[in-house]
Amino acid sequence: MKTLVIAEHDNSRLAGATRHAVTAATLLGGDVDILVAGDNCSAVVDEAARVAGVSRVIRVEAPFYRDLLAENLAALVVSLVQLKSYGNVLAGSSAWGRNVSPRIAALLDVAQVSDVVKISGRGRYQRPIYAGNVLVSLESDEPVQVLTVRTTAFDCAGEGGPAPVETAEAGPDLGLSRVLHREISRSERPELGAAKIVVSGGRGLGNGENYQQVLTPLADRLGAALGASRAAVDAGYVPNDYQVGQTGKIVAPGLYVAVGISGAIQHLAGMKDSGVIVAINKDPDAPIFQVADYGLVADLFEAVPALTGTL
Amino acid sequence: MKVLVPVKRVVDYNVKVRVRSDNSGVDLNGVKMSINPFDEIAVEEAVRLRESQLASEVIVVSCGSTASQETLRTALAMGADRAILVESEAELQPLAVARLLKAVVDREQPRLVICGKQAIDDDANQTGQMLAALMGAGQATFASKLVVDGNAIHVTREVDGGLETLAVGLPAVVTADLRLNEPRYATLPNIMKAKKKPLEVLPAASLGVDVAPRLRHGRHEEPAPRKGGVKVADVAELVSKLKNEAKVI
Numbered sequence: 001m002k003t004l005v006i007a008e009h010d011n012s013r014l015a016g017a018t019r020h021a022v023t024a025a026t027l028l029g030g031d032v033d034i035l036v037a038g039d040n041c042s043a044v045v046d047e048a049a050r051v052a053g054v055s056r057v058i059r060v061e062a063p064f065y066r067d068l069l070a071e072n073l074a075a076l077v078v079s080l081v082q083l084k085s086y087g088n089v090l091a092g093s094s095a096w097g098r099n100v101s102p103r104i105a106a107l108l109d110v111a112q113v114s115d116v117v118k119i120s121g122r123g124r125y126q127r128p129i130y131a132g133n134v135l136v137s138l139e140s141d142e143p144v145q146v147l148t149v150r151t152t153a154f155d156c157a158g159e160g161g162p163a164p165v166e167t168a169e170a171g172p173d174l175g176l177s178r179v180l181h182r183e184i185s186r187s188e189r190p191e192l193g194a195a196k197i198v199v200s201g202g203r204g205l206g207n208g209e210n211y212q213q214v215l216t217p218l219a220d221r222l223g224a225a226l227g228a229s230r231a232a233v234d235a236g237y238v239p240n241d242y243q244v245g246q247t248g249k250i251v252a253p254g255l256y257v258a259v260g261i262s263g264a265i266q267h268l269a270g271m272k273d274s275g276v277i278v279a280i281n282k283d284p285d286a287p288i289f290q291v292a293d294y295g296l297v298a299d300l301f302e303a304v305p306a307l308t309g310t311l
Numbered sequence: 312m313k314v315l316v317p318v319k320r321v322v323d324y325n326v327k328v329r330v331r332s333d334n335s336g337v338d339l340n341g342v343k344m345s346i347n348p349f350d351e352i353a354v355e356e357a358v359r360l361r362e363s364q365l366a367s368e369v370i371v372v373s374c375g376s377t378a379s380q381e382t383l384r385t386a387l388a389m390g391a392d393r394a395i396l397v398e399s400e401a402e403l404q405p406l407a408v409a410r411l412l413k414a415v416v417d418r419e420q421p422r423l424v425i426c427g428k429q430a431i432d433d434d435a436n437q438t439g440q441m442l443a444a445l446m447g448a449g450q451a452t453f454a455s456k457l458v459v460d461g462n463a464i465h466v467t468r469e470v471d472g473g474l475e476t477l478a479v480g481l482p483a484v485v486t487a488d489l490r491l492n493e494p495r496y497a498t499l500p501n502i503m504k505a506k507k508k509p510l511e512v513l514p515a516a517s518l519g520v521d522v523a524p525r526l527r528h529g530r531h532e533e534p535a536p537r538k539g540g541v542k543v544a545d546v547a548e549l550v551s552k553l554k555n556e557a558k559v560i
Contacts, residue, residue, distance in 0.1 A: 015471075069477075070440065070450055095471045099452045102405070102440035111406050111525035114435045128534075129433050130328045134337055137529040176449030177479040180465060184473040193471070197559075222560065230489070240455065240469045240490065246434075247489055249471070255559040265327070272537055276557045278549065284542075293540035293557065296549050306546040311560065 001030045001087030001122060004058070006077060007048055008096045011041040011066060014048055016194040017092025020151035022053050025090050027119040027154075028145070031055035033086070034163075037076055039066035045165055052160030058084075062170035067179045068096065074103040076171035081108060081144055083168075088122065093148040093250075094193070101148045110142040117153035131246040132269040151193060152252035152273055185239065192242070195225030197255045200244055200271070201237070202229035204260020204281060204300055208237040214301065215259060218308045227251065227271075229261045245270035260300045263288030280304060312459075312481075314357040314366045315421035316391065317412055317442075318350040318373050320382040321432040330531045337432075337531060346382045349427025351389070352487040355494040356457055357425050358390035365459045368392050370419060374411045376400050380510060387505035388497035394508065399515035399522065405433075407522035409441035414518040416446055421482065423464065428453050428486040443484035451479050452486040 003025040008015035018034070025032040034048045037060040049057045058080065064072050077089060081104075089104055091097035093115045105112035118126035123140045125147070192198065199219040205211045211232065219226050227249070228242040244251055246269040256274035261267060263279070263286055271277070272291055279292035280300050289295040296303055322328055322337075323345040331338045346354075360366035371386040373379040374397040383394035397411045416424065424446075429436035443450035451466035455474070458465040467476045469488050479485075497505070515522055543549045553560045 070443075070452075074444065095453060095469065098436050099440065099450070102437035103444040103450065105437070106406060106409060106441035106444035109406075111404060112435075112437055112441075113526065114437060130322070130337065131431065131434065133328055133533065134330055134531050135534050136531050139527045139529065140525065142525055175480075177451065177477050177483075180476040180478050182473065182475045184470075184475075234490070239473060241471060241473050246431075247429075255553070255557075276553070276559050277537075277540070278553070289542070290539060291537045294549055294552050295540060295542045296546070297542060298545075303546055307549065310546055310550050 001028065002085065003028050003030060003032045003088040003090060004077070004080065004086040005032060005034045006089065006091045006100065007034050007036045007044065008068070008092060008094060009036065009038060009041065009044040011038045012043050014044050015092070015094065016156065016191055017094045017097065017151045019051055019157040020154045021090045021092040021149050022051050022157040023154040024116065024119060024149040025088070026053045028088050028122045030087070033058055035060065035077065035080065037065040037068065037073055039063050049162040049165055050159050052158045054161060054163045056163050057165045059165055059167045060170055062173070064173040065170070069177055069179070070100045070103050071174045071176040072171065073100055074107055075174060077104045078107045079171050080168065086144065088145040088147070090147050090149060093150050097148045101146060105146040108144050108146065110144050110146055111140060112146040112148070113138065113140060114148050116147050116149045131266055132272070150250060152250055185241065189219065190223070190225045192225040192227055192249050193251060195253050197222045197224035198227050198251055198253045199224045199257045199259065200227035200229065200261060201232055201259045202261030203231040203235065205232065205237060211237045214304050218257070218304055221308050221311045229264070229267050258288050258292070259304055261288055262286045263291065312366050312423060313368050313370060313419060313421040314360060315416065315419060315424045316350070316353045316357045316369060316371045316386065317424070317426050317438070318354065318371050318382055318386050319347045319430045320344050320373065320375055320379045321347045321430050324348055324431055330533050334530045334532060344378070346385045347427050347430045349429060349487055351494045352489070352491050353425040353427050354386045354389050354391060355492045356487060359492065360459065361390070370395065370421065372397065372412065372415050374399060374403050374408045374515065383510055384505050385497065387508045388502040389495060390501070392508065394510040396510065396512045397515050397518065398512050401522065402524050403522055404524050404526060405435045405437040406441055406525060408438050409445055410520045411515060411518055411522065412442050413445040414520055423481060424484045426484065426486045428488050439484050439486035446482065446484065449479035449483045451477050451483065453488040454485050455488050455490040457485060457491065
């Protein structure tokens with residue numbers, strides 16, 4: 001059974017989530033092909049060909065794949081699955097993967113398994129439900145297994161190859177949707193979902209200015225990505241893409257520093273698989289301390305600058 | 312323009328769920344159930360469209376057991392006009408729900424379907440996208456802003472790295488994210504009024520849709536709890552622990 005991993009990219013770089021999906025794909029047995037659909041995306045094709053474990057790159061270029069919108073992409077994947085007899089279709093469980101993948105599954109008339117955290121063989125998986133409070137094992141006999149995989153649960157595939165590149169015909173342009181504009185933050189910092197260290201802030205910071213003044217120097221010093229609790233995002237301290245939690249990003253860095261975050265269940269669901277958790281909060285009863293390896297009960301406005309100064 | 316809003320009855324978001332002692336599932340006995348919070352946001356958005364005369368009628372639909380009537384009444388109390396229960400006592404997985412909703416869409420011909428982006432029980436995040444696929448319609452998931460513009464909608468989506476605004480032709484399926492709106496509380500008079508609004512019950516079997524589960528759920532377990540750590544006295548001790556004990560910096 002061959003597996004098709006769908007590459008997430010911006011026509012210039014391959015998203016980290018796709019490398020994790022390739023690792024998950026290798027656990028299903030059989031060849032792992034990677035679909036790079038895009039527009040002027042040669043750099044991504046080259047990058048995908050050098051991902052360890054990839055058997056071949058399927059390249060499909062057309063202007064209407066530039067934004068990787070669900071409708072055209074799903075139609076393309078379905079035709080490739082039928083044409084090339086793929087038995088499995090995988091994508092990383094990013095916002096993009098979660099958008100596209102169920103559309104593919106429905107068009108193939110198969111169930112999708114979302115957010116897979118463990119693969120025990122083709123058709124045997126484990127996934128979290130109830131905000132990560134329960135893990136369920138499940139089995140699927142679907143002829144095509146459509147999965148989104150939680151990137152923190154599978155290693156990032158390294159460099160290998162280069163794998164051969166095959167060009168395939170573009171599918172139809174359905175013209176159902178188009179991008180009007182994008183506000184994507186460009187940052188020198190590591191990607192939140194892939195960072196080794198994350199510094200995250202909550203309501204305790206009081207406002208967006210404090211968030212930047214207190215946390216940015218610490219993140220700079222640690223080479224960390226910046227995150228936030230839902231409360232901080234809802235209060236407008238930082239943009240939505242900073243949110244760590246059940247409905248935001250799921251992260252599992254080696255070190256997670258939670259500053260002024262009380263630790264609501266939905267936040268813990270997004271970071272409790274981190275290697276080491278540090279919590280800095282002035283409330284000694286904050287639930288975050290129950291999951292923190294190192295808790296510091298202190299005023300964050302004194303403790304964080306002191307920490308930054310000591311490092 | 313008719314707007315259809317699917318809603319699901321789920322364990323209330325404040326409840327800490329427990330796995331049954333035989334690991335066969337989650338213990339739902341005596342647990343408080345509520346409308347899925349994302350669906351509540353979807354209902355609110357649809358009601359606002361009708362209040363600003365962009366929608367002519369808001370129909371809420373739920374696929375599930377008789378008890379889901381309660382969930383539909385909640386949506387009616389928020390301002391939806393009428394409700395449909397697609398009744399089934401069997402387990403309904405996302406693809407089955409999407410197929411049932413497609414049958415309802417064929418009957419009601421809504422121009423717009425607004426779903427919650429995911430249900431907080433199975434966290435599958437699939438039904439809206441699947442329904443859009445079955446309808447052959449455009450989709451805009453994880454919406455934080457919705458603007459109706461003639462025969463199309465402009466939807467701002469929360470994506471990794473920021474925001475993206477799509478133009479999607481109608482009919483379309485939108486799935487609601489947290490920041491789309493803040494749902495209203497139903498007032499007592501509206502709760503009373505909701506009891507008199509039409510609620511139609513359709514047996515799932517009458518829709519001629521195959522709803523057999525495709526996935527077999529086995530063992531449920533709670534993840535290994537994180538063991539509690541230590542409190543450190545000051546910043547110096549914290550740095551020393553991180554350097555010498557955890558070795559992460």
